[in-house]
Amino acid sequence: MNRIKKITLFFLVFTLVFASAFFLVACNEQQEDEGDITRDLYVYAIAFEDAGATEEESSAKVQADADSSADKTAIVYLTFSKTDRKIEGANALWHSEKRKDGEFYFVTTIKISLSPESIFSAVKESIPQEDLVKDEVEYNRLKVVLRYDTIYKSIKSNGEITRSGRTYTHAFVLDENLQNDVFTLEMRSANSANWYAVLAACAFGVVLISIIATLAVKGAKWQKTKTKE
Structure with missing residues (x-):
């Protein structure tokens, strides 16, 4: 006995x-229900289209580039992660929705709504011209790219996805002529409960x-x- x-x-x-x-997981999933969050944008990095050129090639082109600087493009990478360079007046609205995918999985869809036109204007006002100079050449054309970094391979998006080590980067190129645009992230996760x-x-x-x-x-x-x- x-x-x-x-x-x-x-x-x-x-x-x-x-x-x-079971109840703890159920409560946690209830808290992660759909909702809207406004997130600020920060400068991740500034690159130049001819960044792959050698030092000799760059030196040889200085004078020629100076004569055609209007055709040179500087690429401004923006991120949602905080850096010391916040773009004032630039933000995006995150709207998340979670739905069931069978009994044992969820699919979470995040729609990132923003105004490329407004973001371009904010970037031009926030970044001084001296930051857009390389090898004494001014880069007067801007290309703005929004990047989202994650360690989760399962996240899909309508952007360009690249991998570096364990980090997956989703890059979204902004069109300055658009007043509104939407980018999408999607992740499949287990229904823990x-x-x-x-x-x-x-x-x-x-x-x-x-x-x-x-x-x-x-x-x-x-x-x-x-x-x-």
Whole structure:
């Protein structure tokens, strides 16, 4: 009987732990429900289209480039991660929606709504002209690229995706002529609550079978002892 009591106690504790985990995960998922967040934009880096040229090639082209600086393009990379260079007046609206993909997965879709026209204006006002000079050549044309970095391979988007080590970068090129644009991120994740429920059910089944088997053995021994008497 002591063995049965121990198994029963283990079963009760095990059930309590999984029930607590189930409700905690369920509450957490409820908090991650759809919503809107306005996020600011920051300068990640400034690059130049001829950044791959050698030092000799760059020196040889200084005079020629000076005569055609209007055709040179500086690429301003923006990010949502905080840096020491915030673009005042530039932001984007994040709208997230979560839907079920079967019983064991969720698909979270994030729509990033912004105004490329306004962002271009804010970038031009925030970045001084001296930051757009390379090898004594002024880069008067701007290209603005919004980048989103993540370690999750499962995130998909309608941007250009590149990988560097463990980081996946989603790059979205802004069109200065557009007043409004929308970029999309999508991620498939596990429905933890249902997975915990399945594990709890399996654990319940294993413990229940153990109890039944123990009772059956005890019953057989008791029946055998009674028969001998």
